[in-house]
Amino acid sequence: MSSSFGSNFTSMDLSGSKKEEVKQQVKRELAMANAQELVNNVNKNCFKLCLTNPSTSLSSIDEGCLSRCMDKYLGSWDIVSRAYVARVQQENK
Secondary structure, eight states: OBOTTOOBGGGOOOOHHHHHHHHHHHHHHHHHHHHHHHHHHHHHHHHHHHOSSOOSSOOHHHHHHHHHHHHHHHHHHHHHHHHHHHHHHHHHO
16 A cells, blocks of 8 residues: 555554554543543533523522533543443453
């Protein structure tokens, strides 16, 4: 498989340290994507739930609702993430 730059990617041989560097970069990018997804979901779901009458400022009721919603959402995300990681680690053994 040749690119327009003339490199043959099927025969490209990466050293062990280079492979590990690429793996770590992919892990960092995946973590960033997961964090962005979490923030987007919290924004979408909590704001929809708590801000029924949007205005230029948040009432104390709105702030409390948002805080509780975010705490629950983050707690749930943490539980699911831990269970997923444990399962992946178990399957890799």
